[in-house]
Amino acid sequence: MWCFGMVLTVLAGMPPDGVAQLEKVERLMPALQRMAVDPELVRAVREQNARGASLASIRADDDGWLSTPAMTPFKQRVLDAACSRVLARHREVVGVRKVAEAFVMDRQGALVGATRRTSDYWQGDEEKFQVPFKQGRVLTEHPFFDESSQSYVIQVSLPVRDGGQVIGAVTVGLSLLDL
Amino acid sequence: MRLLDALSLRTRLTLAVCLLTLCALLPLNILGRIFITDNLQAQIHATLRVEAQGLRDLVESTLAEREANARSWSEDAILRGALLFDTFDKSDAVLVALEKRHPSFAGLVLFTEEGRAVSASEERLRKAYAGHEAQVRATPWFRAALNGRMDTTGFTRVDPFFERAVLPFAVPVLSPISGARIGVLLAAYDWSQVGQVVAPALERARARGQQSFALEVLDSEGASLFDTHERDLARPDDVVSVEAINERTARDVGDGWRFVATVDPEDAYAPLVKAARVAIVLTVLSLLVAGVGGWWLARGATGPIARLSALVSRVVREGDLTQQVEVSTRRDEVGQLASAFSQMMDHLRESTRGLQQGTKVLGQTVAELTAAAAQQERTLTKQAAALQETQVTAQEIKQTSLMAAERSQAVLGVTARAREVGAAGEATVAASLEGFDQLREQVGRVASTISALNERTQQIGGITQTVKDLADQSNMLALNAAIEAVRSGEHGKGFGVVAREIRSLADQSITSTGRVREILDDIRQSIQDAVRQAEQSQGSAETGLTQVRASGDSLRELTGIIQDNASAAQQIAAAVTQQNAGVAQIFTAVTDLSRMMEESMQGLQSSQRITASLREVAARMETVAATYRV
Numbered sequence: 099m100w101c102f103g104m105v106l107t108v109l110a111g112m113p114p115d116g117v118a119q120l121e122k123v124e125r126l127m128p129a130l131q132r133m134a135v136d137p138e139l140v141r142a143v144r145e146q147n148a149r150g151a152s153l154a155s156i157r158a159d160d161d162g163w164l165s166t167p168a169m170t171p172f173k174q175r176v177l178d179a180a181c182s183r184v185l186a187r188h189r190e191v192v193g194v195r196k197v198a199e200a201f202v203m204d205r206q207g208a209l210v211g212a213t214r215r216t217s218d219y220w221q222g223d224e225e226k227f228q229v230p231f232k233q234g235r236v237l238t239e240h241p242f243f244d245e246s247s248q249s250y251v252i253q254v255s256l257p258v259r260d261g262g263q264v265i266g267a268v269t270v271g272l273s274l275l276d277l
Numbered sequence: 278m279r280l281l282d283a284l285s286l287r288t289r290l291t292l293a294v295c296l297l298t299l300c301a302l303l304p305l306n307i308l309g310r311i312f313i314t315d316n317l318q319a320q321i322h323a324t325l326r327v328e329a330q331g332l333r334d335l336v337e338s339t340l341a342e343r344e345a346n347a348r349s350w351s352e353d354a355i356l357r358g359a360l361l362f363d364t365f366d367k368s369d370a371v372l373v374a375l376e377k378r379h380p381s382f383a384g385l386v387l388f389t390e391e392g393r394a395v396s397a398s399e400e401r402l403r404k405a406y407a408g409h410e411a412q413v414r415a416t417p418w419f420r421a422a423l424n425g426r427m428d429t430t431g432f433t434r435v436d437p438f439f440e441r442a443v444l445p446f447a448v449p450v451l452s453p454i455s456g457a458r459i460g461v462l463l464a465a466y467d468w469s470q471v472g473q474v475v476a477p478a479l480e481r482a483r484a485r486g487q488q489s490f491a492l493e494v495l496d497s498e499g500a501s502l503f504d505t506h507e508r509d510l511a512r513p514d515d516v517v518s519v520e521a522i523n524e525r526t527a528r529d530v531g532d533g534w535r536f537v538a539t540v541d542p543e544d545a546y547a548p549l550v551k552a553a554r555v556a557i558v559l560t561v562l563s564l565l566v567a568g569v570g571g572w573w574l575a576r577g578a579t580g581p582i583a584r585l586s587a588l589v590s591r592v593v594r595e596g597d598l599t600q601q602v603e604v605s606t607r608r609d610e611v612g613q614l615a616s617a618f619s620q621m622m623d624h625l626r627e628s629t630r631g632l633q634q635g636t637k638v639l640g641q642t643v644a645e646l647t648a649a650a651a652q653q654e655r656t657l658t659k660q661a662a663a664l665q666e667t668q669v670t671a672q673e674i675k676q677t678s679l680m681a682a683e684r685s686q687a688v689l690g691v692t693a694r695a696r697e698v699g700a701a702g703e704a705t706v707a708a709s710l711e712g713f714d715q716l717r718e719q720v721g722r723v724a725s726t727i728s729a730l731n732e733r734t735q736q737i738g739g740i741t742q743t744v745k746d747l748a749d750q751s752n753m754l755a756l757n758a759a760i761e762a763v764r765s766g767e768h769g770k771g772f773g774v775v776a777r778e779i780r781s782l783a784d785q786s787i788t789s790t791g792r793v794r795e796i797l798d799d800i801r802q803s804i805q806d807a808v809r810q811a812e813q814s815q816g817s818a819e820t821g822l823t824q825v826r827a828s829g830d831s832l833r834e835l836t837g838i839i840q841d842n843a844s845a846a847q848q849i850a851a852a853v854t855q856q857n858a859g860v861a862q863i864f865t866a867v868t869d870l871s872r873m874m875e876e877s878m879q880g881l882q883s884s885q886r887i888t889a890s891l892r893e894v895a896a897r898m899e900t901v902a903a904t905y906r907v
Contacts, residue, residue, distance in 0.1 A: 111389075113459045115452040116361040243355060243367035250358035274362055275354070275453060 163219035181211025294571025422447035489541030497533030685850030692843030699836030706829035
């Protein structure tokens with residue numbers, strides 16, 4: 099119900115076509131849930147959590163990430179990670195054009211895997227991590243224009259659970275006009 | 278023409294050159310003005326047409342471009358998405374960017390179908406529209422946009438939201454999904470930008486010098502939408518105006534608009550006025566140049582002629598040929614004329630000098646000739662006189678000679694006769710001797726006859742006396758008869774006449790008687806003389822007889838002399854005949870000479886006449902030659 103209420107809030111002032119597109123997002127939720135519970139994805143998050151990287155090192159990596167828009171070995175490593183491949187697989191299942199991007203965060207909000215270079219490495223301070231990780235619920239944000247994909251995107255963030263415990267979060271950016 | 282006659286050649290030449298120049302320039306100017314006017318008119322109209330069409334094309338293309346901009350923007354995915362998904366951060370940025378990229382737009386505003394401004398290129402605009410949804414919905418452009426049209430009615434009024442006149446390009450924004458209308462994009466074109474659009478055209482017009490050039494945009498109803506002409510100033514009635522109409526070839530903004538290019542005729546035709554002024558100035562300048570040139574030419578041509586004329590006048594007036602002709606270095610006709618004139622003057626001088634010298638010599642010669650002629654005349658006159666005398670003398674000689682010849686002949690005849698006479702004389706003398714004897718006897722008889730005659734004469738005297746007495750008595754009787762007749766009165770008249778006649782006869786008888794007596798006296802006297810002479814003759818006859826005898830002797834001697842004389846006379850006669858022939862020849866020669874002399878005299882007189890004429894001519898020539906001073 100809370101989820102629906104949120105959607106209504108989002109829908110206020112939207113034209114019918116807009117509303118219809120958002121409703122399409124709702125219809126994709128099961129597929130997204132399946133993505134969040136994918137064992138390979140969970141394992142990958144678990145493994146990264148197990149590495150126990152400190153927040154300071156994560157921030158340092160984030161700074162390195164933000165310092166250049168160019169591809170770096172570090173970025174490449176993230177994009178080449180097993181988790182990224184899982185995301186890609188799910189993306190193909192849902193629809194490559196529909197999924198503008200998808201990335202998985204560990205317990206601290208650092209990237210575990212991503213379908214493309216995200217704007218930053220560390221998402222720990224953003225709602226898309228905090229709401230699913232801390233509150234354990236799905237967060238559907240207000241649509242926005244994504245510069246990276248140059249399309250209107252709505253981001254849906256889901257908690258990644260390992261045996262009932264939230265160990266991370268996954269965010270999927272859906273291209274609204276491609277749904 | 279009389280006026281021209283009074284002008285000098287130089288002035289006339291100058292005038293002619295000016296007139297020719299004017300004749301050449303005037304038609305050119307008139308034709309030029311006509312052509313320039315036509316050309317300028319055509320050019321101005323063409324220029325205005327081009328400007329009007331240019332304005333039309335420019336505005337049309339500008340508006341079409343702006344409309345196309347608006348339409349393309351309305352299809353922008355970001356704007357569509359913004360309306361679809363009610364997220365306007367990016368659409369704001371897009372609108373800002375678009376406005377920045379297209380400054381001719383006063384602003385871009387994205388409206389929802391309800392008229393709510395959701396996104397704008399300026400925050401100010403969005404705020405200004407906030408709460409005025411109903412007002413927006415009421416605008417014609419919004420209503421038209423909802424229907425997929427464009428309506429720019431009344432756009433020239435100041436828009437309350439944009440605070441200026443804007444041309445609203447309002448286009449519907451359609452959903453990319455269903456194509457349903459989801460909003461309206463307003464792209465407000467800043468109408469004042471038209472000023473910038475037409476600025477180059479105005480700039481061009483100013484560069485052309487058309488300060489009054491103006492461009493005007495009228496809508497299809499004729500209402501002014503834009504005008505570069507100052508609002509306070511009214512256009513003149515005769516403004517040159519050309520318009521271009523935006524045809525309704527495709528439905529777009531500006532359909533039926535009229536684009537008018539106007540220019541003040543005073544301004545438009547200013548080049549014409551300027552050209553006319555320049556033409557006048559150039560014409561005047563040309564005339565001045567032509568005048569100066571003509572004057573210079575005329576001066577060059579007439580100057581030497583005038584100097585020559587002055588020189589000739591001076592020569593004519595003062596007869597001064599000593600003046601030198603200034604020979605210019607010019608090679609033209611005038612120079613040749615001056616040179617020829619100089620040569621002529623030299624020749625004239627030399628001729629005059631020669632003439633004067635010749636005249637002088639001629640005068641002297643004529644004088645000498647006259648003197649010689651006079652001398653000759655005198656000589657000839659003397660010769661003629663001498664010849665005359667010679668002729669007369671010759672004549673006389675001739676006559677004398679003739680006479681001598683005749684006389685010699687006569688002498689010869691006489692001599693012959695003398696011979697005969699001599700012989701006859703001898704016979705005569707013998708006869709004379711007998712005659713003398715008879716004469717003596719006859720004289721005696723004559724003396725006795727004369728005595729008898731004397732007596733008879735005395736008797737006649739007595740008779741004459743008697744006749745005279747009878748006459749006296751008759752006279753007396755007649756006198757008495759006359760007296761008686763007077764007494765008898767009227768009846769005695771006839772008798773008186775008879776008495777008078779008788780008296781007259783008596784008087785005549787008396788007179789005749791007197792004369793007879795006188796004659797008788799003379800006869801008596803003569804008879805007495807004859808008696809005496811007869812007595813003397815008797816004595817003389819005696820003497821003569823003696824003498825005749827002596828004469829007979831002498832005569833014989835004389836005959837002998839005469840014989841000698843006859844021979845001499847014959848010789849003389851021959852000589853005289855010969856002489857006479859010579860004298861005749863002399864006379865003929867003298868006569869010829871005299872005739873020749875006459876001819877000479879006539880010739881001399883002719884010569885004198887000719888000399889006189891010559892003298893006169895020489896004098897005249899001298900006068901003529903003296904006319905000129907060399």
